[in-house]
Amino acid sequence: MTDVPPPSMRDIAAALEALPVFPLPQTVLFPGALLPLHIFEPRYRVMVKDALSTNKVLAIALIRETGERDPHRNPHIEPVAGVGIIIDHAELADGRYNILLRGRARVQLEELPFVPPYRRARATLLHAASAEPPSRDVAALLASAAAFAADIRARDPEFDFRIPAHAPAGAACDLAAHHLVLDARERQAILETLDVTVRLRRTTESLALQHAALQGNTRGPMN
Numbered sequence: 008m009t010d011v012p013p014p015s016m017r018d019i020a021a022a023l024e025a026l027p028v029f030p031l032p033q034t035v036l037f038p039g040a041l042l043p044l045h046i047f048e049p050r051y052r053v054m055v056k057d058a059l060s061t062n063k064v065l066a067i068a069l070i071r072e073t074g075e076r077d078p079h080r081n082p083h084i085e086p087v088a089g090v091g092i093i094i095d096h097a098e099l100a101d102g103r104y105n106i107l108l109r110g111r112a113r114v115q116l117e118e119l120p121f122v123p124p125y126r127r128a129r130a131t132l133l134h135a136a137s138a139e140p141p142s143r144d145v146a147a148l149l150a151s152a153a154a155f156a157a158d159i160r161a162r163d164p165e166f167d168f169r170i171p172a173h174a175p176a177g178a179a180c181d182l183a184a185h186h187l188v189l190d191a192r193e194r195q196a197i198l199e200t201l202d203v204t205v206r207l208r209r210t211t212e213s214l215a216l217q218h219a220a221l222q223g224n225t226r227g228p229m230n
Contacts, residue, residue, distance in 0.1 A: 016132065019090055019111050022064035025119060026090065027054045028126040029065050030082055035194040036067035036089030038110045039178050040185035046104040050124035055096070055104045063093040066114065066130065069195050079121045086116050087199045090130065110185070113198060133201055135177055140204035145176045148207045151214035152183040158221050159187075177203045184210045189217060 029044075029051060036042050046055050058065055068084040075083045091108030098104055114130035149170065156168045168186050170179045184197045184206075193213050200206040 016112060018092055019062070019064045022062045022090075023114070023130040023132070025127045026064065026066045026114070026116070026130045027058055028068050028084070028088070028116065028118070028128050029054065030068050030070045030084045030126070032070045033191045034067055035069055035185070035191060035198055036091050036108065036110045037181035037185040037194075037198060038089065038112055039181055040110045042067065042091060042108040042110065044106050044108065046106060049102075052102055052104060054125040055093070055106060058093060059096060064090060064111075065093070065108065066090050066116065066128065067108070068116065069191060072192070077121075081121065081126060084116070085195055085199075087133065087195075088114055088116050088130075089198060090114050110181075113201075135203050136201040137203050137205075140176050140207050144204055144207045144211070145179070148176075148180055148183060148211045148214075151211045151218065152179075152187055155187050155214045155218045155221075158218055176207060180207045180210050183214065187217075188213050 034042070046052055054065070066088045067090075068088040071083045071085060073083060077083065089110050090112045091110045093106050094109045095107040096104055097106075113133040115133055116128035116130055118126060118128045152168075152170060156166070159166045159168075170182055174182070180197075180203070184194055188194045188197065188210065190213075197206055197210055197213070200209060
């Protein structure tokens with residue numbers, strides 16, 4: 008690692024030198040977000056068991072769409088990932104797990120030599136690159152998030168997403184991106200955006216485009 012984890016990251020710091028990596032095709036984990044996962048593949052059952060017996064920390068890495076694989080037949084992954092800590096779990100009778108991850112940080116991954124059954128990486132924490140964004144950008148994000156959440160709620164009354172009151176701008180943006188941005192590649196791009204103002208504007212634009220597309224589909228063709 009090239010930096011020293013701050014005190015707020017002490018719960019994940021010990022794992023960063025050899026972080027277990029869980030590659031997934033459509034999942035991006037943001038700091039502060041909750042991610043439930045069902046673990047059924049034998050290699051990832053071992054990974055979860057190992058994590059539970061140590062520091063409970065995993066990285067969720069998005070699999071690239073290229074289809075390329077390394078010499079061990081592992082799919083290529085994006086080098087920026089979300090780190091989460093297992094805050095709840097249930098081991099099922101046949102050895103599968105249901106786990107709940109809480110996102111803790113963004114990291115840059117440097118994969119370590121592969122030791123079966125699962126991948127590991129040295130991880131460097133990535134930090135926000137700007138001060139608090141302008142209030143107008145925060146207001147635009149909140150408005151776009153509320154509008155698209157309402158779109159979903161109109162179709163699924165059980166859907167419930169609200170950004171906590173007084174959440175810092177970066178945290179609010181991460182939660183909106185995690186829960187509301189539909190395209191995994193766009194979520195990955197937002198995860199990789201360290202400048203908080205730029206991140207807010209990109210997330211706001213993504214949500215506004217989704218809202219406009221949904222409204223257009225709802226209206227249907229003009230007669």
